[in-house]
Amino acid sequence: xxxxxxxxxxxxxxxxxxxxxxxxxxxxxxxxxxxxxxxxxxxxxxxxxxxxxxxxxxxxxxxxxxxxxxxxxxxxxxxxxxxxxxxxxxxxxxxxxxxxxxxxxxxxxxxxxxxxxxxxxxxxxxxxxxxxxxxxxxxxxxxxxxxxxxxxxxxxxxxxxxxxxxxxxxxxxxxxxxxxxxxxxxxxxxxxxxxxxxxxxxxxxxxxxxxxxxxxxxxxxxxxxxxxxxxxxxxxxxxxxxxxxxxxxxxxxxxxxxxxxxxxxxxxxxxxxxxxxxxxxxxxxxxxxxxxxxxxxxxxxxxxxxxxxxxxxxxxxxxxxxxxxxxxxxxxxxxxxxxxxxxxxxxxxxxxxxxxxxxxxxxxxxxxxxxxxxxxxxxxxxxxxxxxxxxxxxxxxxxxxxxxxxxxxxxxxxxxxxxxxxxxxxxxxxxxxxxxxxxxxxxxxxxxxxxxxxxxxxxxxxxxxxxxxxxxxxxxxxxxxxxxxxxxxxxxxxxxxxxxxxxxxxxx
Numbered sequence: 001x002x003x004x005x006x007x008x009x010x011x012x013x014x015x016x017x018x019x020x021x022x023x024x025x026x027x028x029x030x031x032x033x034x035x036x037x038x039x040x041x042x043x044x045x046x047x048x049x050x051x052x053x054x055x056x057x058x059x060x061x062x063x064x065x066x067x068x069x070x071x072x073x074x075x076x077x078x079x080x081x082x083x084x085x086x087x088x089x090x091x092x093x094x095x096x097x098x099x100x101x102x103x104x105x106x107x108x109x110x111x112x113x114x115x116x117x118x119x120x121x122x123x124x125x126x127x128x129x130x131x132x133x134x135x136x137x138x139x140x141x142x143x144x145x146x147x148x149x150x151x152x153x154x155x156x157x158x159x160x161x162x163x164x165x166x167x168x169x170x171x172x173x174x175x176x177x178x179x180x181x182x183x184x185x186x187x188x189x190x191x192x193x194x195x196x197x198x199x200x201x202x203x204x205x206x207x208x209x210x211x212x213x214x215x216x217x218x219x220x221x222x223x224x225x226x227x228x229x230x231x232x233x234x235x236x237x238x239x240x241x242x243x244x245x246x247x248x249x250x251x252x253x254x255x256x257x258x259x260x261x262x263x264x265x266x267x268x269x270x271x272x273x274x275x276x277x278x279x280x281x282x283x284x285x286x287x288x289x290x291x292x293x294x295x296x297x298x299x300x301x302x303x304x305x306x307x308x309x310x311x312x313x314x315x316x317x318x319x320x321x322x323x324x325x326x327x328x329x330x331x332x333x334x335x336x337x338x339x340x341x342x343x344x345x346x347x348x349x350x351x352x353x354x355x356x357x358x359x360x361x362x363x364x365x366x367x368x369x370x371x372x373x374x375x376x377x378x379x380x381x382x383x384x385x386x387x388x389x390x391x392x393x394x395x396x397x398x399x400x401x402x403x404x405x406x407x408x409x410x411x412x413x414x415x416x417x418x419x420x421x422x423x424x425x426x427x428x429x430x431x432x433x434x435x436x437x438x439x440x441x442x443x444x445x446x447x448x449x450x451x452x453x454x455x456x457x458x459x460x461x462x463x464x465x466x467x468x469x470x471x472x473x474x475x476x477x478x479x480x481x482x483x484x485x486x487x488x489x490x491x492x493x494x495x496x497x498x499x500x501x502x503x504x505x506x507x508x
Contacts, residue, residue, distance in 0.1 A: 001028075002064070002065045003026045003027055003028055003029075003062070003065075004027055004028065004029045004063065004064055004160075004161055004192045005025065005026065005027040005050065005061075005062075005063060005081075005161060005192070005194070006025075006026050006027075006061070006062035006063075007023070007024060007025040007026070007046070007049070007050060007059065007060075007061050007062075008024050008059055008060045008061075008062070009022050009023070009024060009058065009059045009060070010022070010023045010024070010025075010046060010049055010056050010058070010059035010061075011023075011056055011057045011058045011059055012042075012045055012046070012049055012054055012056045012057060013057050014401075015393075016393040016394075017393050018216055019042045019045040019216055020042045020045055020046050020049065020056070020213075020216055021042075021216040021217045022059075022217065022218070023042070023046055023059075023213060023216075023217065023218045024218055025046065025194075025211050025218075026221070027161070027192055027194055028192070028208075028209075029190075029192050030187055030190060030191075030192055031187070031192060031193075031208040031209060032183060032187055032192075032193045032195055032206055032207045032208055033192070033193065033194050033195065033207065033208065033209050033210070033211065034195045034196075034197060034203045034207040034209070034210040034211070034224070035047070035194055035195065035196045035197070035210075035211055035213070036197065036198060036200075036203065036210050036211070036212045036213070036232060036235075036236055037198065037212060037213040037214060037236055037433070038198065038214065038215075038236055038237060038405070038433040038435055038436070039198070039391070039403045039404065039405020039406055039408075039409075039431070039432060039433050039436055040391040040402070040403035040405060040406050041213050041214055041215060041216065041236075042213055042215075042216040043165075043196045043213060044086070044165055044196060044403070046213070047083065047163050047165060047194065047196055049061075049070075050070070050076070050081065050163065050194075051070075051073055051076045051081060051083045051163060052070045052071055052072045052073045052074075052075050052076040053073060055071045063079045063080075063081070063161075064079075064080075077157045077158075077159070079161075080158060080159055080160045080161055081159060081161045081163065082153070082154025082155070082157060082159025082161070082162050082163070083154065083162075083163040083165065084147065084150040084151055084154060084162065084163065084164050084165065084167060085150070085165050086165040086166040086167075086169060086196075086404065086431070087342070088146050088147065088149075088150055089150070090138045090146055090149060090150070091138065092137075092138050092139040093137065093138075093139065094137070094138060095134070095135055095136060095137055095138070096121065096132055096133060096134050096135070096136050096137075096138065096141070096149050096152075097114060097117050097118045097121050097134040097135065098114070099138055099149055099153065100117070100121050100134075100149065100152050100153050100156050101114075101117045101121075101156065104156070104157060105117070106120075117134075118134040118135065120156065121134040121152060121156065122134050124152055124155050124156060125148075125152060127189075128151075128155065128182060128185050128186060128189070129181065129182060129185055130148045130151065130152060130182060131148070132145065132148050132149060132152060142175075142292075142293070143171065143175075143292070144171050144172065144175035144178065144179075147167060147171070147175075147179070148182070151182065159191075160190065160191050160192065161191070161192045161193075161194070162186065162191060162192070162193050162194070163193075163194045163196070164183075164193060164194070164195050164196065164197075165196045166196055166197060166198075166404070166431055167179060167195070167197075168197070168199060168202060169404075169430055169431040171459075172291060172292050172459050173459065173460075173461065173494075174291075176202070180202070180205060180206050183195075183206060184206065195207060198236065198432070198433035198434065200229040200232050200233060200434065201229070203224060203232065204224060204228070204229060207224045208223070208224060209221055209222065209223055209224060210222055210224050210227070210232065212232065212235040212236055214235070214236060214237070214238055219235050219236075220235065222235075229243070230243075233434050233435075236433065236434070236435075237433070237434065237435040239435075241434045241435055241438055242438055243434070243438075244466070245441050245445070245466040245467055246442075246445075247445045247448075247449075247467075248449070250283055250284045250285070250448060250469040251283050252281035252282065252283050252284040252469070253281060253282040253283050253451065254281060254282055254317075255279050255280070255281050255282075256280055256281060256282050256316065256317055256421055256422050256452075256453035257278070257279065257280040257303070257314070257315070257316060257422055257453055257455065258278075258279050258314070258315045259276060259277060259278045259279070259303075259312070259313070259314050259315075260277055260312055260313050261275055261276075261277065261311060261312040261313075262275070262276040262277070262299070262302065262309065262311070262312035262313075262314065263275060263276075263309070263310045263311040263312055264295070264298045264299065264301075264302045264307060264308075264309055264310060265298075265308075265310055266298055271310075271477055272295040272297075272298035272299075272477055273295045273298050273299050273302060273477045274295070274476065274477030274478055275312075275477070275478060276295070276299065276312075276474075276477060276478055276479055277479060278472060278479055280422070280453045280454070280455050281453060282421075282451045282452065282453050283448060283449070283451050283452070283453070284448060284453065284454070284469040284470065285444060285445070285448050285454040285455075285456055285467055285468050285469050285470075286453075286454070286455055286456070286468060286469070286470050286471075286472055287456045287457075287458065287463075287464040287465075287467065287468030287470070287471045287472070287485070288455065288456070288457045288458075288464075288471075288472050288473075288474050289458075289461060289464045289471050289472070289473050289474070289493050289496075289497055290473060290474035290475060290497050291475075291497050291498070292459060294474050294475055294476055294477065294497075295474060295476070295477035295478075296426075296457050296474055297339065298477075299474075300336075300338075300339070300424060300426055300457065302314065303321075303329070303334070303424065304326055304329055304330075304334065304336050304424065305321070305323070305324050305325050305326035305327075305328065305329040306326060306344070308323060309322050309323050316329075316332050316333060316334060316421065316422055317333070317421065319332050321334075330359055333420050333421035333422060334420055334421070334422045334423075334424065335359075335415035335416065335418050335420035335422070335423045335424070336415060336423075336424045336426075337408075337411055337412055337415050337423070337424065337425045337426060337428050338411070338426055339426035339427040339430070339457070341404070341407050341408055341411055342407075345407070345408075345411040346358075346399045346407055346410070346411065347399065348398065348399050348400040349398055349399075349400060350398065350399060351395060351396050351397060351398060351399070352381060352385065352390065352392050352394075352395050352396075352397055352398075352399055352402065352410055353374075353377055353378045353380075353381035353382075353395035353396060354377065355399045355410055355411075355414065356377070356380060356381040356384050356385075356395075356410065356413065356414050357377050357380065357381070357414070358414065359414060359415070359418060360418065361377070366380070378395050378396070381395040382395055384410075384413040384414065384417055385410075385413075387413065388409050388410070388412065388413035388439075389409065389439070390402070390406050390409045390410050390413060391403070391406045392406060392410075404431045405431055405432045405433060405436055408428070408429075408430070408431065408432060408436075409436065409440075412428065412440060412443065416443055416447060419450075419452075420452065421452060421453065422452065422453045422454075422455070423444075423447055423452060423453070423454045423455070424454075424455045424457070425444055425454060425455070425456045425457070425458075426457045426458075427457065427458055427459065428440050428444070428456070428458070429441070429458070429460070429463060437463075441463075441466070441467055444456065444467060445467070448469070456468055461490045461493055461494070462490065464485070464493070465485045465488065465490065465493070466485075468485050469485070470482055470483070470484065470485070471483050471484075471485050471488065471493065473493065473496040473497055474497075475496070475497060475498075475499050476499070480496060480499070481496050483496075
C-alpha cells in the first residue's frame with residue numbers, strides 16, 4: 001500500500017539523549033493520524049525531522065511514494081508538507097495577510113501586492129470555514145484565531161499534508177470544537193493530517209489511526225475505532241492510568257485569601273476585573289471557571305503583584321498585599337504556577353537548576369553576601385528533578401531544551417516545594433500527558449490536605465469539576481456564581497460562563 005508519509009526506522013540524537021530510536025510512522029491519504037506520547041517522548045522531534053528542521057542520524061522518508069532527503073522546511077513546503085507549531089510563529093505587529101504571505105510575497109510592479117494576497121487569504125478562509133479577517137493585526141486577535149492563521153499559512157503554501165503540534169493546548173472548549181470541524185473539512189477536501197497530541201478524548205473523537213511512542217521508541221499503531229482511552233493511555237505511559245481524581249472530603253478552615261470589591265484595568269484601561277469578591281480557605285481548592293477573556297488573567301496578575309490594582313483590597317491571611325511588588329507577595333506565602341510558562345514561569349536560557357531557585361536564589365543556602373552558591377543550587381535541583389520526574393539529561397541543561405510538559409513539571413516542582421500558604425495554579429496541566437496530569441492533580445490535593453489554600457484556574461471543565469471543592473464562575477470581571485462541583489455539570493457551568501442564570505446559585 002502507498003502511504004502519503006512513510007517514515008522508516010528514524011533515529012535522531014541530541015547530546016546525551018536519543019530522542020527518536022528507530023521509529024516508523026506511516027500515514028494514509030485522507031486520514032487524521034494521531035501521534036500519541038508522553039511529554040518528552042519524541043513526538044515533536046519526529047515531526048521536526050519530517051518538516052526538515054532536523055536531520056536524522058538514520059532512517060528513510062518517503063513522501064507520496066518517493067524517497068526524499070528533507071533537510072530544509074522549504075523542501076518540506078515544496079513536497080506539500082505544512083506544520084502548525086505549538087508555539088505560534090507569527091509577527092504580532094503584522095496583519096493576518098502579511099503573516100500568511102511572509103517569505104512568499106506576491107508582487108506587482110516590483111511592490112508587494114497586498115490587495116491580491118488578502119483576496120486569496122479570504123478565499124481560502126471561506127473555503128475551509130476558517131472565518132479569518134485578512135486585515136486584522138495578529139496582536140488584536142484571539143489565540144484560536146491566531147491558530148487558524150497558522151493553518152492558513154500552510155494552505156497558502158499549497159500544503160496537502162498538515163502537521164498539527166498540540167493544537168488544542170491553548171484553546172477554549174468552544175475553539176476546540178471549531179478546530180475539530182476545520183480538521184474534518186480539510187480531510188474531506190483531500191488533505192491528510194498528523195495530529196501530535198496526548199488528549200485521548202480528541203483522538204477518540206476525530207482520528208482514524210494512532211501511532212504511540214514511548215520514551216523515543218515506537219510502541220505500535222492501532223485503529224482508533226478498535227481501541228479506547230484506557231488502552232491508549234496504557235500504551236503511552238506503560239502502566240494503567242487512573243482517570244478519576246482520588247481525594248477525600250475537604251475540611252476548610254480559616255480564610256487565607258480574601259479579595260474585596262476588586263477593580264483592575266486591562267491594557268486598554270477598561271475594567272477587566274470589575275468589583276470582584278472571593279475567599280479561599282485553608283484546606284480547600286477553589287476552581288475558577290470562565291471563558292478566556294473574562295478577567296481571569298488580570299485577576300491573577302493583580303494577586304501576584306504583576307498588575308496594578310485600581311480599587312479594592314487583597315489580603316493573604318491578615319496581611320494586606322494590595323499593590324505589593326511580586327517578590328513581597330511571594331515572600332508573604334504565595335506560590336504561582338503561571339499560565340504562560342515561557343513568559344512568566346522560566347528563564348529559558350538559564351539551566352534547569354537555576355530555574356529551580358528563581359524564587360529563592362537570594363536566600364540561604366543558595367547565596368551568601370549576594371554571591372550565588374552553585375553547589376547547593378544544583379543539589380536542590382537534582383532532588384526536585386528526581387521527585388517530580390522532570391525528564392532532562394541533567395540539571396545543567398537549558399530549560400529551553402526541555403519538552404513543554406517537562407518545563408511545566410519544573411515550575412510546579414519549584415513552586416510547590418516552597419510549601420506556600422496559598423498556591424495559584426493557572427492552567428497547571430496545559431500541554432501535559434495523562435500520566436503527568438494524574439501526578440499534578442495529586443500534588444494539588446496533597447497541598448490542600450496539608451491545610452494549604454489552592455486557587456485553580458483552568459479552561460478544562462472536567463479538571464475544574466474533578467479537582468475543585470468549590471467552583472467560582474467568572475463572567476465579565478465578576479464572580480457570578482459559586483457552585484458545588486458534586487451538584488453541577490459541564491453544561492450548567494457552560495451556561496453560567498456565558499452569563500446565563502441558575503435559580504439556586506448564590507454568588508459569594
